[in-house]
Amino acid sequence: MKVISITIKDLKTVLSDKQAIIITMLMPVILMTILSMALKGSFISSDDVVAEQIKVAVVKQYDEEADSQIFNQVLEERLNIDIEGDEVNPEEVFFEDFLGSEEVLELINYRVEEEEKAMELINQGEISAIIILPEKYIYNMKINLLTPFRNNVNVKILTHPDRAINGEIITSVMEAYTNTMSSIIIGKNVLIETASANDIGGDGFDNIEEVMEGMTDLVEGMSVSIEDITVHGRQSIKSSDYYAVAMMTMFILFAAGQGGRMLLEEKDNQTYQRMVVADITKTHILAGKFIAVFLIASIQITIMLIYSYFALKVKWGDVSSVIVLSLTSAFSVAGLGIFIASITYRAGNYRIANLFENVIIQVMALLGGSFFPLDLMPEVIQKLSFISLNGLALKAYLKIIKGYNFADISSYVLILALTGSLFTIAGVIAFNKEKGAAEHAKHNKIKTA
């Protein structure tokens, strides 16, 4: 009852403060709206902008040796064409001439992996895409490049939904490759046709002219094509999605800032001393404030979820995951608030609380991706994002929006809960730690003239 009374009083105090309402409730709503609108055109994806080489895995589903053997066999037995099958090596063309070229190397950092391993890497977010060279790739490409015939080659690109931009870049680069290859194949076709028409070719080409005429129109369609696949069931992130999450996760930190002042304000107003005389324990006081900060953060989150859903059309995804994550985020913020409140109380001035509100929140916002998408940042900062509560919450909310289930965000939820607990424990220890006699008196003595 006493704890609830303290909580209700703190809530009323905060909600009666117009400036606090503007900062914690109105500002994020305005900012998420402005940023969503302003960056609608330029915002391509959630956290996907190329800053460094895009990591991709190439999967060879073919057997190079077997393909070459079959090709040579077909040449000899069926086509009776006298061409050296080893003159052109499609694998060399793809890996060395294409992926190994200076321009492509600037963009793409590839490694050859088994399919299973590649899937594992993309699921872990280690790579942005998988390029799958299909079965009989070498055989079909040799057919395309060295004979008048065309076989369909279906190169698959599997992109990571979290890295939509990187996926688009890979797709574009691969399209450039296939276009080039198609041009080569067409050019070669024309050459063969011309040679055949002018009876330049050898005996082996005598019967091919008729076949080629029918095939020429289909060259483009039958040459190398790309099948771009994104992982099933994932949604891409729009600017409104991103900034709704970014502003929400940033501004709930201000609830911790407000909580950080509560204890010292009680002391300065002499209400803390009055509570002690009323036989209210430190545990009661801290618990009341913890719940107050938790509820303030929860109210903020609720307002922003509802607003962004209706006004910005943000589809937040699985409701139960959103609820659990929101409660955990609010818990974590409450723990942080209690920690700041305790050390501010012990310090006896508002420097720490001010530092938190004016500097630390901004740094956490930057590290956590609330200002700019994390992929724009250097890798070091991307790794540091895990030390910011808002960064953790932001990543988890975005995952839910993309369609991940609770199991995929459970690690984030766990870290947030753990962080909140640690902050709370540290806050309780700091608040309960006995002071020296002079300090004790400074904090608790009733003022008289």
Next chain:
Amino acid sequence: MLKVDNLYKNFGNIRAVDGISFEVKRGEIFGLLGPNGAGKSTTISIISTLIPPTKGQILFEGESIFENPKNIRQNLGIVPQDIALYPTLTGYENLKFWGNLYGLKGAELKKRINEVADIIGLNGRLKDKVEKYSGGMKRRLNIGAALLHQPELLIMDEPTVGIDPQSRSHILDTVLKLSAAGITIIYTTHYMEEAEALCTRICIMDEGKIIASGTQQELVELVKEKTQISIKLDNISDNMPQIFKEIPGVFDAAILDDTVTLFGENGDILLAEIISKVSEENSKIQSIDIQKPNLEAVFLHLTGKALRD
């Protein structure tokens, strides 16, 4: 009801309370007087169980408040000198909160809030936010917050500082009513006239020690043969008290604001000498007031300094 026995409190090398002992009897208004640094606030804080003493004992109803602080806390109301309220909440919300903390709820809490509002004269203004109250109204609400749980002992720390005469008069009336209702009050103040008007017994503190205690009459007995002469001058030099002390028959002299207060035997005879000394110092007398001995005189007599120095 409350017995303070040989109480000491050190802050590092500073001794704030130096072996004081006194007793507060049930139903009385006990005045605690002293200038800044006298040790009043430390004493009040120890009685309120906010800080522990270095040495000594305090018994409330025969039980140590250090061994069982709950006992005194449940029966103690404290009115701090500062306004210990929440300015952005209404008067009602403030009273409700403090009532809740003392375990009051529902109809009982509402009844107590109404009773307290009557006592402090704020009925009809409880719906307003405290930040809109006048200084006097805030002080009255500050008292009200300490009364909700019907304490047996009320500590009032300078409850009339910085308010208008009307509110001050209201608060003094309230204190007398509370005392009449059986509440024991420990009252600290700088205003001699308040102590004289309210307190049944008074304890005078200076530099951590009790220098005198007793009823007002007992204390005034200490200086009964001494006349207090207050001389308002247009030009006071720092050495003026010393000059007056050189006059035969003058015991003490001190400066308070633009007035020199001195004590001596046979004030009528002293006046001629005093006027002569003022003239020698090239100062002019604006007014002279000859008073019967009072607590101010007692304090000056005991410490050699004015109470509000």
